[in-house]
Amino acid sequence: MNKMDSKDFDLENIDISWCPGCGNFSILKILKETFAELDIKPENLTVVSGIGQSSKTPHYFKTNTFHSLHGRAIPIATAVKAINPNLTVIAEGGDGDMYGEGGNHLLHAIRRNPDITNIIHDNMVYGLTKGQASPTTMLGVKTTLQVDGVILEPFNPIAFAIALNASFVARAFVGDIEKTKEILKKAINHKGYAIIDLFQPCPSYNKTQTFEWFRQNTYYLEDAYDPHDRIEAFKRSLETEKLPLGIFYINQRKTFEENIGIYNENKEPLSFRERNPLKISQFIDSKLR
Ligand SMILES: Cc1ncc(C[n+]2csc(CCOP(=O)(O)OP(=O)(O)O)c2C)c(N)n1
Ligand SMILES: [Mg+2]
Secondary structure: OOOOOHHHHOOOOOOOOOOOOOHHHHHHHHHHHHHHHOOOOHHHEEEEEOOOOHHHHHHHOOOEEEEOOOOOHHHHHHHHHHHOOOOEEEEEEEHHHHHHHOHHHHHHHHHHOOOOEEEEEEOOOEOOOOOEOOOOOOOOOOOOOOOOOOOOOOOOHHHHHHHOOOOEEEEEEOOOHHHHHHHHHHHHHOOOOEEEEEEOOOOOOOOOOOHHHHHHOEEEOOOOOOOOOHHHHHHHHOOOOOEEEEEEEEOOOOOHHHHOHHHHHOOOOHHHOOOOHHHHHHHHHHHHO
């Protein structure tokens, strides 16, 4: 029996700024249920976010949180995990935040492989700033700014992550609550960097990729699909007729924390460690010699 209940993550008297019908409401529910079912307590969890409607999510449930700058959740989450190895650390944001402004951090997080889970609410638009195209807005889609339709091919985060050998790569759809929870649980339990591109309708600013559109234009990778085959994963990531959902790719490689001695040697939170400037200078000296 679970000791935790999703209600343990509820916050009283909060004023939620999302529009009626926003996919973020389902993501909030999914997150609370996922953490409860994994028996992760709010005090053992930190959710770092950037800027956007999606990035407001950790304000609306009980957790440690760090609302950072636009596109900067990943480096902060990386540091939080390195110095507090026993926390579950999530970097959360939108497609604009993570794939646009934060794209450079995404690239290097994949290379570093910190043990964090990166959830991207992908509504294919900048919601907070009222509807400009984001890196994942599809070709030809008309927005409040691109009134004649977007002229660029969309960024493909799944192909990008597999090409860089990310250690866990998945895509989910918020309309499927149970399947999304299943994917998120595996991502959180995975040791290393996990990216989940989470499709989410934006009823106010993306009138093309509606709930129904996602239903009709996605399918789940079959049960026999092997996520350890990188070439097959890459092929599937390039499909456009219908977009695959599920876990595309998994590999096990050393994490950022394992690769860096000072984080690996001491698993205590940094704030509990004895301050010993002499030891630090000896450590630096030994590296310089
Ligand atoms: C440095 C900086 N550049 C631009 C902005 C303006 N801005 C705020 S949120 C945002 C995009 C948000 O889009 P997304 O991450 O997809 O979030 P959504 O609201 O769709 O969930 C932009 C461009 C900003 N706040 N800071
Ligand atoms: Mg967005």
